[in-house]
Amino acid sequence: MGVSSGSLLGGDGFLTTKISAVANWGRKHSLWPMAFGTACCAIEMMGTFSSRFDIARFGAETVRFSPRQADLMIVSGTITYKMASVCRRIYEQMPEPKWVIAMGSCTCGGGPFDSYAVVQGIDEFLPVDVYVGGCPPRPEALIDAVMKIQKKIDNEGPPIV
Amino acid sequence: MTSPPAPVDQIREKIGAYTLSESEFRGETTFTVKAESIVECCSLLKNTLGFTYLADVTVVDYLTVKFPRYEVVYLLHRFGENYEENLKIRLKAALEQDNPAIDSVTSVWSGANWLEREAYDMFGITFRGHPDPRRILMPDDYDEFPLRKDFDVRDRESSKRCFERALDEGLE
Ligand code: SF4
Numbered sequence: 001m002g003v004s005s006g007s008l009l010g011g012d013g014f015l016t017t018k019i020s021a022v023a024n025w026g027r028k029h030s031l032w033p034m035a036f037g038t039a040c041c042a043i044e045m046m047g048t049f050s051s052r053f054d055i056a057r058f059g060a061e062t063v064r065f066s067p068r069q070a071d072l073m074i075v076s077g078t079i080t081y082k083m084a085s086v087c088r089r090i091y092e093q094m095p096e097p098k099w100v101i102a103m104g105s106c107t108c109g110g111g112p113f114d115s116y117a118v119v120q121g122i123d124e125f126l127p128v129d130v131y132v133g134g135c136p137p138r139p140e141a142l143i144d145a146v147m148k149i150q151k152k153i154d155n156e157g158p159p160i161v
Numbered sequence: 162m163t164s165p166p167a168p169v170d171q172i173r174e175k176i177g178a179y180t181l182s183e184s185e186f187r188g189e190t191t192f193t194v195k196a197e198s199i200v201e202c203c204s205l206l207k208n209t210l211g212f213t214y215l216a217d218v219t220v221v222d223y224l225t226v227k228f229p230r231y232e233v234v235y236l237l238h239r240f241g242e243n244y245e246e247n248l249k250i251r252l253k254a255a256l257e258q259d260n261p262a263i264d265s266v267t268s269v270w271s272g273a274n275w276l277e278r279e280a281y282d283m284f285g286i287t288f289r290g291h292p293d294p295r296r297i298l299m300p301d302d303y304d305e306f307p308l309r310k311d312f313d314v315r316d317r318e319s320s321k322r323c324f325e326r327a328l329d330e331g332l333e
């Protein structure tokens with residue numbers, strides 16, 4: 001994007017850009033998270049949303065508990081196979097374009113639960129964009145993940161489906 | 162003048178006909194009772210001895226360590242006038258390896274409903290006369306009993322199958 005207000009071009013100021021660049025700029029600053037919290041990591045995610053860490057500073061202002069209104073799914077917590085089908089269905093219900101953050105060791109690879117009930121990483125059934133390690137990760141790490149998504153949107157635009 | 166009998170003595174006297182043995186550990190008394198008379202024993206404990214609260218029903222799988230293989234454990238609580246008068250006892254009933262089954266105590270404490278469902282879900286113990294004998298935690302079509310000692314705790318095959326099916330059903 002280029003902004004000019006030079007007298008050379010008339011003095012009123014104008015902007016040259018591509019539609020996709022404007023759209024991506026809008027997308028990246030209005031990521032609405034769908035909070036899919038199932039265990040302890042969710043508490044850390046709530047901390048990230050609230051005033052001390054305040055993820056709203058990065059445009060992820062409104063947490064939506066309806067998948068229809070969200071475009072960023074933050075999966076935070078242990079996902080069991082019984083929950084996995086629910087998680088997948090909620091993902092399917094989100095409108096395109098959409099992104100996924102796997103927050104915490106559990107979602108990245110099962111965490112401490114190497115057991116019959118727990119999915120060993122949500123990438124078994126979801127396309128994950130950013131993995132955040134930690135048990136649980138600090139709010140700064142989640143903010144970093146959101147900013148990585150923003151960079152990704154800048155560079156690549158919406159995922160191709 | 163003789164002092165009144167200690168509460169455990171009183172219980173021992175009442176349910177003596179149903180017990181096989183008794184043990185004490187750190188002030189808690191455990192009665193091993195005959196599996197076939199569990200309902201009579203429990204209703205006596207509830208109706209005449211005041212054990213109104215069934216705190217938990219769980220199972221121990223001894224596999225090869227002990228025979229018979231399973232023990233169903235009932236944790237009972239009696240509320241006293243004062244905190245010191247609260248009393249906890251434990252009942253155990255041994256069950257065989259093949260088709261382990263015991264009568265349900267839901268007729269005595271309706272709170273046993275979910276506790277027995279969990280015991281069935283995890284150990285495959287059948288509770289005869291249970292009003293709703295379904296699994297409670299694992300999916301309905303799951304076909305293992307995961308807390309049995311001969312089940313490999315890392316075996317995710319059955320879970321995966323239930324997941325795939327749930328997904329297919331959901332997307333139809
Ligand atoms: S990664 Fe750790 S903190 Fe997060 S849900 Fe799993 S066990 Fe809980």
